[in-house]
Amino acid sequence: MALFFQLDIPLDLQHFGGDHLLVFRCRAHNDASEPRLADGRLMPRYWDAPEPPYPRPFWRVLIQRHVVLPAAEAEPSVCARPLTLHPLADTPNPHGLGSQTFKIGGAPSWAQNPEQYTCACGADLVYICQVPEGMQFAVHPGQPEQPYSVGADTYSLFLGNEVYLLACPGRCDPAAVWPVNQN
Template sequence: MALFFQLDIPRGVEAFGGDHLLVFYCRVHNEVADPPSAGGRLVPRYWAAPQPSEPAPFWRILLQRHATLPTAEPDPSLVPLPLTLQAFEDTPNARGLGAQTSKVGGASSWAQFPEYYRCACGADLVYLCQVPEDMEFAVHPGQPEQPDGGGGPDTYGLFLGNEVYILACPDHCDPAAAWPVNQN
């Protein structure tokens, strides 16, 4: 798996302020996530549960509490770029949707309809951030082309280029207790 991005969650983001988010994704498996649930909750260790097309997830989302330092080395396959967060007024529209952009916190801007999940620990997952549709991540020359990447041989995408909403457990029951919702 490749480290696609990481960031420090601003202190003002409810439930996750001060945490450090890391998003890893497989360079050769480009699929959408299918939530494994039972009895109205995601299954225990849902972040490691098999996916319909794969024996295990092809992503990993980690939320480190009170992390002191980001990972020191960039992923060798992706071109590292600085990620700068800027405060902005995310005023929900009449349908309750926020701005459609990369963002952390604020109001989600569901492409289709809101999705809600309950963590295996019993807590309702909370919207943390989103990555817009067709976001491309530049790769170093000579890397294998990503299947169904859509951006060509010099970029990788996440979850078939769908809009990605990361929901996470506000109780922090496990550093991996997060779910990537994919919509287009």
């Protein structure tokens, strides 16, 4: 799996302020994720569940507390770029939608209908982050082309769909994050 992005979550974000968010994705699989439910909740250990037709997930999102320094070894696939967060006046419009941009916190700008999920532990997942539709991640020269990607020199997340990361506020596992994909 390739590390697509990582960031420190701003301190003022409820439940996860001060934690570290990491988003990994298999560079060879560029598909959308589909929730698998059991009794109205995401299935137990949904972050490790198979993503048919694949025997295991092709993505991993982690929220770490007590972060240690990152490894000195650079990500070999996706080019590291600085990510600077700026405050955003994210006032929802009359339809309850926030700004359509890469953002942490605020109001999600759902491309379709809002989606809500319950973690296998019983906690309702909360919105953390949004990656806009069509966001491309530059790759190092010589990397294999990602299927269904826009170009040979970039990768995208979940077919380039709008991605909303929803996480378990109960912190039942560092990987208890669900990526909602919409277009």
